[in-house]
Amino acid sequence: MEKQFILHMLTTAKNLSPFDVNMALDAGWVAAIPYINVEPSEVKGLIQDVIFSRSPKGLNRTGIFIGGRDTKQARDMLKTAKNSMFPPFEVSVFADPSGAFTTAAGMVATVENELDTKFNTTLEGKNLLALGGTGPVGQAAAVLAAQAGANVRIIGRQLDKAQHVADLCNDEFGEGKISIQAGLDSDKSEYIKTADVVFATGAAGIELLSAEHIASAAQLKVAADINAVPPSGIVGLDAFDNGKEIEGTISGAVGLGALAIGNIKYQTQSQLLKQMIESESPVFLHFEHAFEVARQIIKTSK
């Protein structure tokens, strides 16, 4: 009898996200087992218990999912997991804390697609504001956009916090190859004048971009908002919007709402969970892999 598919789901939080559990079971994992309040220091022991209890063939049908709320911690746990294995006792690992990696991938890929189809351009050299960008989704999206060549500025209400996040993104996630800047929320009326792209990844129910901001955004091309709960983070943008022109824009800017982004995010997470099942050799997946998959999903849907 073939071994059943088991996904060991680790989170530093006190519960798993039911979103991730549903996604995992729907992707084909048969048993989704929760490990909660996991300390990063416990990862090695858990991983070794996973790998030494099945044959390499059985391990091909075993996976680790890393949730939680902290992007850096999830990245570190992914690295620890990888370093705790001994070939051929290896399993695939996928980190997606708060769904942030796949959400960010969905957002950056849909934005890139709008730039391409509506403006015949790319993220390369674009001025990008990541509003509410200090959270998990904002961080991952900022890194992906910067890696694609955008001049990214993470905007926060406290400059030192935004700067800290920008440094973290540059050094840890971007491995020193990107240079995201930080900016103050109270200065965004200035920044918006030269912005080409805006990401809104703030908390639900907070308006990050007003009608005045939109009216002064002389070169804005795409604005994306992951907030599905009204009011929208960008005024006039609806959760269902998928490339519709934003009301009051003077530059023909289009909007991407939470459901348009969520659709790609959903498919991306599902495909990565399936990739763990189908891959012959172990894979270690994070936001960069999510972005490749999201781009591919958009490409093949055309």
Add this chain to the structure above:
Amino acid sequence: MPKRSILHMLDPMPNNSPFDINMAVDTGFDILMPYNNVKLEDIHGLTQDAIFSRSPAGIKRTGIFIGGRDMGLAMDMIDAAKQAMVPPFEVSVLADPSGAFTTAAALVACVEKQLKDHHGKELKDCKALVFGGTGPVGIATGVIASLAGATTALVDHMSLDAANDVAKEYNRRCQSTLSGAVANSDEEKALLIADVDIIFCTAKAGIQVLSSEVLAQAKQLKVAGDVNAVPPAGIAGIKATDNGIALDQPQGAIGVGALAVGNVKYQVQNKLLQFTLDTDKPVYLDFREAFDKAREIV
């Protein structure tokens, strides 16, 4: 439709061991339910909730697994579960904290086999030491070896008192005849091993307990078994895959490595889990049944 099989996995720790999860799924349980941070006093209520929610036919497809890291607590928990049963509302219970019962059973059974095959000896003729003897696998190894007749000492790397306390506690619980010992330097280790027939190494993964220089002092050594699969080996010269390979030194000694033990352990745990599913009459399984099964397998 036949009821799906359910294994309620009770664990005093914040999380179950993924090892036990993999094993339970591979045995064929349909549904695994983790229960974490379980205290001894919770066992009664949890057990009764498990037995009273299915018909006697349905509870044949229901089992309880007790994990954790503490052998004494696991034994208390299995007793508490047993006492909570109300026949015919009764389910099988398997305790295997940290996999210690099945690992220890496999280790002792593998060593016993080599002892017989290569030296024509029984455990009761032998003097044994358990390094890492105060951890879960070490204690279970010591108890099983002692009950099988070997003169056995649990070795702690820090404190003689700790080793003696553990030996005394488990002698009382299990009617074994363990003693305690301490060795934190190579000199102390060399002295301890000078006249033993068997060395079990159950210390922490990735730590070499006995170097080849120290091991050379074990002039009477017949068989050495190591459960550490993470390099370096706990006993120098034993490779993880070794199963009855002669050591370079001391002359005549035979080594059993972690993967050889692991292979038997794996089968023991699988068979015991399977037994809880297949049996008509509920069973209560601990290190004793694990050792019987391991002996059968080797």
